[in-house]
Amino acid sequence: MMKEKRELFCNACGKKIRIENGILREDVFEGKKVWGYFSDKDAVYHSFILCEECYDKMISGFSIPVEETAVTELI
Template sequence: MRKWKQDEAVLQSVVCNRCGKQLKVENGVLKEGCLQVCQTFGYFSAMDGTKVRFDLCEACYLELKKSFLIAPQEEEATELL
C-alpha cells in the first residue's frame, strides 16, 4: 500500500499488504525491492470494473512464488539509475 504526500507526487511510504512490513522510502524514492501489482479487471471477469492495487515486499513475493504451480516469467533487466 502506497501513501503519497497530499497535493504532491512524492512517495511518502510503502507497506507490504501481506505482512505489514514498512519498506524504506527516502526523499520520495523506494529503496527496497517491492512487487507492485495494479490490475483492472475487464469485461469477461466476475470482477469487471474493479481495479486492484497492492505491494509485496521481496520476502512475501518469494513465498507467494513458491505456491505457484507454474513459475512466473522472470528475466534479467538492465538497471536504470
Template sequence: MRHYRTQKIEIKKLDEIICNCCGKKISVINEVPQEDIVEVEKHWGYFSKKDGQKDAFDLCEDCYDRIVSGFSIPVTCDS
C-alpha cells in the same frame, strides 16, 4: 499499500510503502523506496465478476518469493 501526505491540493508525495501481505514498512526517502517492491495494479474487465473494479497492492520481496514459490508453473525469469 501506499501512504501519501498531501502538501497542496492534488499534490501527493510518497511517504511510506507497506507490504499488503506481511505489513512490513518500506522506508521511502525523497519519494524513492529504499527496498525494491512488487507493485500490482489490476483493472478488471468484462469477463470477470469484478468488471470495472480496480485493485492495487504492494508486496515486499520476501512475500513475493513466498507466493511465487507455490505456483504450479514457475515464474519466467530472465537474468
C-alpha cells in the same frame, strides 16, 4: 512508476517499506490490474505491493515457476 507516497506498506505482511526522500530503498513487487467485463469484479482497479519476502512466498506456491530473464540494464 509508483505514485509518491509518504508511507508504503507491504499488503501481505504489513511491513513498512523504507523510503528516503521519496525514493524506495528496497525493491517491491507492484501488482496492478483493472478487472474487466469477463470477471466478477466489473471494472474495478486493484493494486497492491509486496515486499520481496512476500513476493518470494507467493511465487513459491506457483505450479509453474515464474519466467526468468536476465536484464543487463535495469529500466
